[in-house]
Amino acid sequence: MAESARTLNVSGIRVTIFSDRDAAEAAAADRIAGLLDDRRMRGLSVVLGLATGRTPIGIYRRLVARHRAREVSFAHAETFNLDEYWPIGLQDPGSFHRFMHEHLFDHVDLPRGKRHVPNGSLPVSALASHLADYEAAIRAAGGIDLQILGLGRNGHIGFNEPGSTRDSRTRLVVLAAETIEANRASFPADTSPPSRAVTMGIATILESRRILALAFGDAKAEIVEKTLLGPISPEVPASFLREHGPPCDVDLFLDEAAASRLSAATDRSGRG
Numbered sequence: 658m659a660e661s662a663r664t665l666n667v668s669g670i671r672v673t674i675f676s677d678r679d680a681a682e683a684a685a686a687d688r689i690a691g692l693l694d695d696r697r698m699r700g701l702s703v704v705l706g707l708a709t710g711r712t713p714i715g716i717y718r719r720l721v722a723r724h725r726a727r728e729v730s731f732a733h734a735e736t737f738n739l740d741e742y743w744p745i746g747l748q749d750p751g752s753f754h755r756f757m758h759e760h761l762f763d764h765v766d767l768p769r770g771k772r773h774v775p776n777g778s779l780p781v782s783a784l785a786s787h788l789a790d791y792e793a794a795i796r797a798a799g800g801i802d803l804q805i806l807g808l809g810r811n812g813h814i815g816f817n818e819p820g821s822t823r824d825s826r827t828r829l830v831v832l833a834a835e836t837i838e839a840n841r842a843s844f845p846a847d848t849s850p851p852s853r854a855v856t857m858g859i860a861t862i863l864e865s866r867r868i869l870a871l872a873f874g875d876a877k878a879e880i881v882e883k884t885l886l887g888p889i890s891p892e893v894p895a896s897f898l899r900e901h902g903p904p905c906d907v908d909l910f911l912d913e914a915a916a917s918r919l920s921a922a923t924d925r926s927g928r929g
């Protein structure tokens with residue numbers, strides 16, 4: 658871990674504050690590569706929960722580079738993505754299916770049948786059984802060993818928007834207006850992003866054995882503070898991360914900007 662990083666325990670979550678985003682991405686890539694390597698050496702498989710969005714791109718870039726340098730293999734891995742827009746074609750520019758191919762799947766040796774992204778192209782009549790099958794496939798794989806998460810500015814994890822309950826499961830949801838706005842740039846200028854999505858539920862996410870959440874930049878500072886120090890409530894779905902476990906095994910990697918409202922708060926409350 659970078660020498661300048663410091664780790665605090667805040668409300669049960671291990672919070673590591675890095676000097677910058679690069680250092681946090683490198684540490685996250687190390688964590689994932691270490692897990693892949695450890696399991697491979699022991700002849701075991703590994704199940705990863707994956708996120709899309711701006712946050713994990715640098716992590717995937719590093720993992721691809723390490724794979725090309727023959728330092729890491731995904732041959733014994735299985736992955737489950739958190740979410741996907743609905744309705745959306747698999748190859749649509751804004752689809753998370755396409756995102757995963759562009760940033761990871763097309764560049765590593767993860768077996769084709771072991772990459773799972775919820776299918777946003779199905780008709781509504783086929784959705785309920787697809788989403789139930791998705792949950793069943795996670796269970797059949799043995800559950801998620803490590804789930805990667807970004808934090809939405811409104812506190813969403815996956816596409817569990819404010820109002821999502823602790824016991825929610827993989828399902829069709831309506832996106833918050835601010836989420837649609839935040840992700841508009843991933844879609845061609847003349848198209849509107851879908852207003853609905855399918856997402857793993859909060860209960861599904863919390864069943865992962867370990868969680869690594871990341872947040873970077875000033876724009877995430879307020880939600881980081883609410884997640885860690887505000888009430889645990891459906892209004893801030895990420896606050897449910899404090900209910901992981903037992904034992905609670907959640908890391909939150911931040912850069913200084915995303916942690917900027919936290920150090921003052923932890924000093925005041927005496928936590929950390």
Ligand code: F6R
Nearest residue numbers: 708709710711712807808809815
């Ligand atoms: C993406 C996802 C979302 C994002 C969140 C943050 O699969 O589930 O919860 O992690 O919207 O997005 P970025 O990283 O673009 O700030």
